Amino acid sequence: MADSPYVARRRVRLAIRRARETKGATQSEVAEAMEWSLSKVMRIESGEVTISQNDLRPLLAYLGVKERAKVESLVASAKLSKQRVQWWETPQYRELLTPSIVQLMGFEVAAQVTRYFCSxxxxxxxxxxxxxxxxxxxxxxxxxEEAVEARVRMRELRREQFLSPTEHQDIFVVLDESVLHRQVGGADVLREQLEHLLDLIGAQRIALRIVPFKVQSLIPMFATYEIHNFADGGEILYRESDTLDEIVEDPEKLRRHREIFERVWIGAYDETSSAGLLKDHADALR
Structure with missing residues (x-):
């Protein structure tokens, strides 16, 4: 899968942060040296904004990154990161969504492998x-009401994008068995949702396993997260709780969440049994 502006932006900002930490400089010191605001430095390092090529070159020089090949590679990534605005970056969505959700949508379309953990x-x-x-x-x-409508429409567009025949990602989903019983929106809505998952399984778009009640201890209660892996070896974690969410890149936290996912995946029903459960519950809701 081709590199995306969001993956390119991630590569640049991580390189900037590593170089700053290696130099032993604070974000405030960088801001003062570059004659920028502190918020600009923070937003660049968090991925909320891109950095221009004209800003990047002197910043790298200040941070001690002088190897020509590395500088040119990062400048090329900075150029890619500023290519065309995506639909979720337009004001009608961006102003009503959290910065983490905006970043997530860029990451998820670029991922080669995605793991969804939902309880x-x-x-x-x-x-x-x-x-x-x-x-x-x-x-x-x-x-x-405006924010609710924007998020509903956002999910519809994300689903449509995911269902595009040009998308070829490896998707692994872990659901707690309670999800099959929780009648979100009523019986008909849940039935339609379960049947949609069955269609995705039948089309080999996702691999799904259900964690039975009997091994509930495997599930960190109320945890919801997803892990996205990219072609360049990069990886991000997205976590949410209620209306709060975050993008996590800390290696230790990523390792821990991967281990939780793998442990639960092994302890869950296999894909065939899980699909059977989905069908049984969908049929019972008719």
Missing amino acids: MVVPGRLQTPAYARAIMETFAGELT
Whole structure:
């Protein structure tokens, strides 16, 4: 899969952060030396904004990155990171979404392998429109009506993008068995959602396993996260709880979440048994 602007941006900002830490400089010191605001440095390192080629070259020189091949590689990545605005970056969405969700959508379309770990509901990218709306409407007291509508539409567009015949990612999904019983939006909505998952399994778009109640101790309660791996060896973790979310790149946290996923995957029903459970529950809701 071709490199994406978000993966390129990630490569640049991680290189900047590593170089700053190697130099022993703080973000405030970088801001002062470059005559930038502290918020600009923080936003560049967090991935919220891109850095121009004209800003990158003097910054790398200040940070001690002088090897020509490395500098040119990072400048090329910075150029790629600024290519065309995606739909989720337009004001109608960006202003109503968290910075982490905006970054996530760039990462998920570039990932080669994705692991979804959900103990409460079906992961957002795999949700049917009715299921997504039922979930988003539970946040009506915390999010504005406009924000709810933007997130519902966002999930529809993410699903459409995922279902594109040009997409070829390895998707692994772990669901707690309770998800099959939780009638989000009512019986008909849940049935449609389960049947959609069965269609994805039948088309070999996802590999899905269900964690039975009897091994509930394997599930860190209420945990929801996803791990995305890229062609360049990079990896990110996205975690969310209620309306709070974050992108995590700490190697130790990534390792721990990978281990949790693998442990639960091994302890869950296999794919055939899991598909059978999905079908049984869908049929029972008719």
